[in-house]
Structures are given as C-alpha cells and as structure tokens.
Amino acid sequence: xxxxxxxxxxxxxxxxxxxxxxxxxxxxxxxxxxxxxxxxxxxxxxxxxxxxxxxxxxxxxxxxxxxxxxxxxxxxxxxxxxxxxxxxxxxxxxxxxxxxxxxxxxxxxxxxxxxxxxx
Amino acid sequence: xxxxxxxxxxxxxxxxxxxxxxxxxxxxxxxxxxxxxxxxxxxxxxxxxxxxxxxxxxxxxxxxxxxxxxxxxxxxxxxxxxxxxxxxxxxxxxxxxxxxxxxxxxxxxxxxxxxxxxxxxxxxxxxxxxxxxxxxxxxxxxxxxxxxxxxxxxxxxxxxxx
Numbered sequence: 001x002x003x004x005x006x007x008x009x010x011x012x013x014x015x016x017x018x019x020x021x022x023x024x025x026x027x028x029x030x031x032x033x034x035x036x037x038x039x040x041x042x043x044x045x046x047x048x049x050x051x052x053x054x055x056x057x058x059x060x061x062x063x064x065x066x067x068x069x070x071x072x073x074x075x076x077x078x079x080x081x082x083x084x085x086x087x088x089x090x091x092x093x094x095x096x097x098x099x100x101x102x103x104x105x106x107x108x109x110x111x112x113x114x115x116x117x118x119x
Numbered sequence: 120x121x122x123x124x125x126x127x128x129x130x131x132x133x134x135x136x137x138x139x140x141x142x143x144x145x146x147x148x149x150x151x152x153x154x155x156x157x158x159x160x161x162x163x164x165x166x167x168x169x170x171x172x173x174x175x176x177x178x179x180x181x182x183x184x185x186x187x188x189x190x191x192x193x194x195x196x197x198x199x200x201x202x203x204x205x206x207x208x209x210x211x212x213x214x215x216x217x218x219x220x221x222x223x224x225x226x227x228x229x230x231x232x233x234x235x236x237x238x239x240x241x242x243x244x245x246x247x248x249x250x251x252x253x254x255x256x257x258x259x260x261x262x263x264x265x266x267x268x269x270x271x272x273x274x275x276x277x278x279x280x281x
Contacts, residue, residue, distance in 0.1 A: 010177075012176045013237050014165060014166050014176065015164050017175040017176060018175045019172040019175050049186045049187060049256070050132055051133070051137055051189075052185075052187060053140045053144075053188075054144075054184065054185050056184075059182050063181075063182045066182070066260065067180075088178060089239070090262060092260070
C-alpha cells in the first residue's frame, strides 16, 4: 500500500477521485531514484539464469525503488500545497549497465469533497 | 570436449529445472487468478461509478522479475541466427506480466478493496539490458488504483460499472 507514507494525501493513477472535486491543479510533481543492483544479488541472479525462475531480490529492489520515487514525488506535492496527486505514472530507464532510474510523476491537485452527494 | 560436456549439463539443468519451475509457476498463476476472478479489473482511466466513500481509492503497485534458464537462452541464441519468433521468451514475459498483475490484485484484496482500475503495465530495465547486459531477465511493473464498491455487481455486468 502506498498510502502509508502520507495518510493525508490521495494518490491515484486514475484521472479523478470519486467523491472529490478538483478545485485547483497545481502542476506536475515528480520524484526519481537511481538504483544499482548489488553484488550478492547479481551473483544469485547469475545462478538463477541457469535454472530459471523469479529473482525475488530484484523484485524487492524494483518495488523499493518505486516506493522511493513515489515518496519523493509526494514530498514535492506537499510542498506545493496539494492534497492529492492524480494520474500518477512510472517510467524507468537504464542509466548504465547495472543501474536503472525509476521515475514517478503525476499532477498535484487540491481537492475538496463533493457538495452534491452523487459519488 | 569438456566445453561440450559442460554445455550439455547446463542444457540439461535448464531442461529439467527450468521446465519444472515454469510449469509450477503457470499452475500457481492459474490458481491465484481463479481466486481473484470476482474482482473488477479494468485499464480504463476512470473509477467505478459506485465507489464507497469517503475513501476514494488508493494506488497499488506490483512487480515481478523473472529470469530465463540456460535452455531458453540457448534456443533464443540459435533462433537469433536465423531470425523469427522466440517462443521461449514469450512465455517468460507472459509469466512476469500475469504475476505482477496478480500481486496488485492480491494486495488490493488483502486491504479490503474489490476493484482495481486503470491497470498499467511497464517493462523496467533493471539490469541495463538495453545497454548490453549479458543476462536475460524480464522485469514487469504493474500499477493500478484500488477501489471499494458499494455493492457487488450483478455477475456478467462488470464492465458497465466502470
């Protein structure tokens, strides 16, 4: 769950939040992290490449990195005065062999509960 | 000669261990997908129209990194010479995608949600494969937003509520 890091912020990758009206769009917010795999994991991966199967170490690395990028994005959103981030997207790129950048971005918005109880 | 024997042993490992682990993974995916079948899953940008308030939705991520086995790499290298479809890697990608999605759904269910909208699937390049890393690993990230609906949908009408 990604809400843990900031209970008061809504984070969704849909364009709207049910029951909420977007009052103001505050602009794009972003966060990134560059991670290198470490030697132990690389060694295990080398072995796994013989027998096949999931590389749990890498899966954890990836999830960890995405959380990190996202929490940086949320910090930026809070600094802007946003109480929600909508339309969050991730992107990754290879910086060099063995290192990858995980990038999270979204639109910081200020939302208020719907006055018409239609949600 | 020694090289040939070594290669043969590695191919055999791939054939036995790789096949077994792939078969096991597919069976496991089948079972877990079956358990999650009653969840509403879409890749539409909008939430369902009967979301339980006040909590509007929460983003959930799921990742899967899966390695090839020696036999697969070997076959792929051979096909690479003549070109064509590399089926052995197709199943690898399929496993990683399905696994990542199942993880998103499982996490949503564990936290009391019954719908996941706007599922997005990315292929991550964790090892710098595009830059020429030697090992072939498939890294898939799935992202979606989980919602709790007010009422369970009528079976067969799931798509209408999104």
